[in-house]
Amino acid sequence: MGQHDHESGPAGARHVPVALSRVADLLQPALADRPAVLVDATLGLGGHAASLLAAHPQLTLVGLDRDQDALAIAGRRLAAHADRIHLVHAVYDGIADVLGELGLSRVDGVLFDLGVSSLQLDAEERGFSYSRDADLDMRMDPSTGPTAADVLNTYPVPQLARVLREYGEERFAGRIASAVARRREKAPLRRSSELVELLYEAVPAASRRTGGHPAKRTFQALRIEVNGELTALRTALPAALDALVVGGRIVVLAYQSLEDRIVKRELAARASSRSPVDLPVELPGHGAEMRLLTRGAEQATEEEISDNPRAAPVRLRAAERIREVAA
Numbered sequence: 266m267g268q269h270d271h272e273s274g275p276a277g278a279r280h281v282p283v284a285l286s287r288v289a290d291l292l293q294p295a296l297a298d299r300p301a302v303l304v305d306a307t308l309g310l311g312g313h314a315a316s317l318l319a320a321h322p323q324l325t326l327v328g329l330d331r332d333q334d335a336l337a338i339a340g341r342r343l344a345a346h347a348d349r350i351h352l353v354h355a356v357y358d359g360i361a362d363v364l365g366e367l368g369l370s371r372v373d374g375v376l377f378d379l380g381v382s383s384l385q386l387d388a389e390e391r392g393f394s395y396s397r398d399a400d401l402d403m404r405m406d407p408s409t410g411p412t413a414a415d416v417l418n419t420y421p422v423p424q425l426a427r428v429l430r431e432y433g434e435e436r437f438a439g440r441i442a443s444a445v446a447r448r449r450e451k452a453p454l455r456r457s458s459e460l461v462e463l464l465y466e467a468v469p470a471a472s473r474r475t476g477g478h479p480a481k482r483t484f485q486a487l488r489i490e491v492n493g494e495l496t497a498l499r500t501a502l503p504a505a506l507d508a509l510v511v512g513g514r515i516v517v518l519a520y521q522s523l524e525d526r527i528v529k530r531e532l533a534a535r536a537s538s539r540s541p542v543d544l545p546v547e548l549p550g551h552g553a554e555m556r557l558l559t560r561g562a563e564q565a566t567e568e569e570i571s572d573n574p575r576a577a578p579v580r581l582r583a584a585e586r587i588r589e590v591a592a
């Protein structure tokens with residue numbers, strides 16, 4: 266499927282940014298009526314970015330994506346704002362370097378809309394979907410790094426089992442890893458259909474009634490491993506928060522619990538005091554540096570999910586910097 270299909274064809278028409286008006290409302294106080302800078306760390310097809318640039322005529326946007334195809338599409342979509350956008354091919358854990366190279370030390374807003382884009386999911390040949398046969402690739406940046414097939418065909422069994430258990434929360438991780446090892450002795454796994462067939466055999470039929478499709482968790486685990494998703498987020502989030510000015514805001518949309526847990530912990534740590542609990546007063550410089558803007562994680566409404574089923578798993582969290590970064 267070519268890029269143009271996503272701009273003008275049905276796939277492009279289907280792409281709706283998740284929680285668009287909520288994201289805009291949360292960022293509004295940090296961006297409105299000033300020459301603000303926003304980092305969109307997961308530019309994707311530029312849906313959120315287009316709306317924010319249109320709403321804030323003085324806004325400069327720094328858009329990152331590790332996927333060159335996404336950057337090309339977003340670049341065309343945002344062409345009307347070309348004089349106030351910087352689109353950068355980068356993994357978001359390089360956020361501090363990207364800002365440094367642009368001569369920007371602090372920013373007013375940050376948006377993370379994590380995971381894969383509809384462009385990536387819909388591109389059959391990239392192998393993200395277990396429902397369509399393709400090479401076992403799953404790289405968000407197809408120009409670099411190991412593929413899902415490399416992981417399956419080269420990892421020692423205990424390491425493969427750990428990936429499936431930790432990143433897929435897969436109960437049958439050991440069983441699946443052993444089945445993969447037996448299979449690859451005969452011939453390497455190459456196609457998603459081969460893996461799906463193996464999973465149907467390895468995952469007990471009885472567990473399907475509660476656990477959903479037997480390939481769902483394994484595909485999630487492989488995607489997280491191939492793209493180093495959690496490692497990148499653990500580095501990127503603190504760097505992004507450190508870059509916010511006082512009054513600056515961050516919004517994060519996570520689609521699976523492992524990512525949401527990282528976001529929840531990082532924001533909670535920064536929104537709580539570092540003074541010892543038994544002290545009656547706040548030690549200077551030890552007060553909370555962020556204020557949470559969401560109570561727990563916000564979920565999509567029924568109405569949004571019926572318009573855009575990909576919003577169903579979203580967990581949205583947001584915070585505002587209220588004090589300078591702790592020394």
Ligand SMILES: C[S@@+](CC[C@H](N)C(=O)[O-])C[C@H]1O[C@@H](n2cnc3c(N)ncnc32)[C@H](O)[C@@H]1O
Nearest residue numbers: 282307309310311312313330331356357378382
């Ligand atoms: C859900 S989409 C973003 C959609 C976007 N908000 C929109 O409205 O079009 C996520 C994007 O983030 C990118 N991405 C995911 N992890 C990344 C990482 N670690 N570094 C840079 N980009 C990443 C993916 O390539 C994908 O294009």
